[in-house]
Amino acid sequence: MIEKLKVKPTNRYRNNAKAIGIGNTFWDNSEHHGLAGIVADLQRGRLYTQEGHSFVNFSCCSYLDLDSHxxxxxxxxxxxxxxxxxxxxxxxxxxxxxxxxxxxxxxxxxxxxxxxxxxxxxxxxxxxxxxxxxxxxxxxxxxxxxxxxxxxxxxxxxxxxxxxxxxxxxxxxxxxxxxxxxxxxxxxxxxxxxxxxxxxxxxxxxxxxxxxxxxxxxxxxxxxxxxxxxxxxxxxxxxxxxxxxxxxxxxxxxxxxxxxxxxxxxxxxxxxxxxxxxxxxxxxxxxxxxxxxxxxxxxxxxxxxxxRTKELHTLQYKLQSKIALFDSLVPTAQAGSTFPIRLVPAADSEVITLGKLLFEAGYYVSPVFFPIVARGTAGLRVMMRTGQTDDDIRGLAQVIINNRLLSEVAK
CATH class of the missing domain: 3.40.640.10 (Type I PLP-dependent aspartate aminotransferase-like (Major domain))
Incomplete structure (x- = not known):
């Protein structure tokens, strides 16, 4: 019987086997801890799961909340x-x-x-x-x-x-x-x-x-x-x-x-x-x-x-005030930037657990890990929006500080 040849990939520009082999472990872990595949209804700025858990979304890219305008x-x-x-x-x-x-x-x-x-x-x-x-x-x-x-x-x-x-x-x-x-x-x-x-x-x-x-x-x-x-x-x-x-x-x-x-x-x-x-x-x-x-x-x-109206400037100003408030409470490498994203570093082995603690406290912050970021640079990606209240941001910051998520920053 003639032995058939196996394909040998070149992987010059992409490597699914590597990315999925490593990254899927984190995704499975995220889903296992309730941080992925969440189903929730949006009501007056908060999300509610079918089980009745409510949370504020800090992982949404609609920075000005115009999607609900x-x-x-x-x-x-x-x-x-x-x-x-x-x-x-x-x-x-x-x-x-x-x-x-x-x-x-x-x-x-x-x-x-x-x-x-x-x-x-x-x-x-x-x-x-x-x-x-x-x-x-x-x-x-x-x-x-x-x-x-x-x-x-x-x-x-x-x-x-x-x-x-x-x-x-x-x-x-x-x-x-x-x-x-x-x-x-x-x-x-x-x-x-x-x-x-x-x-x-x-x-x-x-x-x-x-x-x-x-x-x-x-x-x-x-x-x-x-x-x-x-x-x-x-x-x-x-x-x-x-x-x-x-x-x-x-x-x-x-x-x-x-x-x-x-x-x-x-x-x-x-x-x-x-x-x-x-x-x-x-x-x-x-x-x-x-x-x-x-x-x-x-x-x-x-x-x-x-x-084309003054309303856009008002929304942009409001967003910047939310960003500045978070920066005053949680130091990150991005502090001082006008960009609405902050990355709170965490060890690869801890980032899912820390994300779960925040979710249970009523704040959804997406853990990011390889291949989203380079290996060894995992963290929690905090995204600010105009619709978040100052109390929302202060509450999130307090949970972050209480759980010592700043240990990597302090180093």
Whole structure:
């Protein structure tokens, strides 16, 4: 009998066996202790499980609580009634309802950029990065693509696809010297990173812009965590630090988190009609029969209107007051930042137990562990929102202090 060959993976750009083998233990442990797979109803700012346990959510990305804003909800309902369909399932390259063009025009004016929509930031990234790799968005020349080591999984998972089109390397977190060295070696270079990352930090936009000016560096930012929560009219951290969005910069941002609706916006500089057609026709799922549905479009239009009013500034100010209050009570490495996420370090062996203690006290704070973060850097990710009361934050801080979660910080 002929012995059959076994496949030998290269694992050059991803390793599911390693990530799942290690990470799934933590997920199983989280679920076992009631910290994952929770089912709860939202009532007046608190969540209630079927067993009657109530808690405040400190792991929600809706930083301004616009997802429950009556104007956003009514916007979704109004759009459904106006257009009479939820999801007109056909590629936009063939037929599109005018609501989508209305939304993109509104977002383009709001963000001072040329905006293309998508159903999610992950879909946008999976469609745009391969077009960068093939040179279709970088002056018809394939660039060396530098992925930041800490960039979000939605970008990391596109590496194998991009590697079929061009050369791929990974650099240490915001390693400006490495990026500059590659710019000196390669005619075209594109750096892929988070503009605002999920563990509480901003990209060095000023320094990266200088590399653009000196070497023509292309940059792809995912700024999902700062859109709406940061900047005039909620344009986000990256857009706030770029005077004019050029054709060497692309910013992708979800419209789910602080924006409070659904979908994603791809912010471009002044791109030609031909380039926009390439994106619409060949950018992965963007070109499939999955445009944003009408309820999402209506919610986004309503949220965009709020962004043009003083109310947005009021919400941003309120969020900053919540962040400052937490910083005054619990020291973390992120203290003093405008970013609404704080990471309270904990040992890998203790982070689930500590998360359970907080949950039992009425506060849900998600434990983060490998592969969400590097091994040995586990912690509790605290996320502030405008809807949390000062008493909520003080109560959480007291439980953290009482359970000595600051031992690692003190070291």
């Amino acid at each position: 009556i104007q956003v909800i009514e916007g979704a309902i109004t759009a459904l009634r106006k257009f009479g369909v939820l999801d007109h399932c056909i590629p936009r390259t063939r037929v599109q309802i005018p609501a989508l063009l209305e939304l993109e025009a509104s977002l383009s004016e709001l963000f001072e950029a040329q905006v293309v929509s998508a159903i999610s930031a992950s879909v946008a990234t999976s469609g745009i990065l391969p077009l960068i790799a093939s040179g279709h968005l970088t002056d018809d020349e394939r660039p060396l693509m530098i992925f930041d080591k800490n960039c979000h999984v939605s970008m990391q998972q596109v590496k194998p696809i991009c590697a079929d089109e061009t050369e791929i390397v990974t650099c240490s977190h915001h390693d400006l010297d490495f990026i500059e060295d590659q710019c000196k070696l390669y005619e075209r270079v594109c750096y892929i990173c988070d503009g605002s990352d999920s563990l509480g930090g901003y990209a060095p936009v000023k320094e990266l812009t200088q590399l653009q000016e000196c070497y023509g560096l292309y940059i792809y930012y995912d700024d999902s965590h700062s859109i709406s929560a940061y900047g005039k009219r909620g344009v986000g951290y990256v857009r706030s630090h770029i005077d004019c969005l050029n054709d060497h910069t692309i910013i992708t941002a979800t419209l789910n988190k602080a924006f409070g609706a659904s979908g994603a916006a791809i912010l471009l500089g002044d791109r030609s009609r031909e380039t926009l057609r390439i994106i619409e026709r060949f950018a992965g799922a963007i070109s499939y029969s999955q445009p944003m549905n009408i309820a999402a479009i209506g919610a986004c239009l309503a949220s965009a209107d709020i962004h």
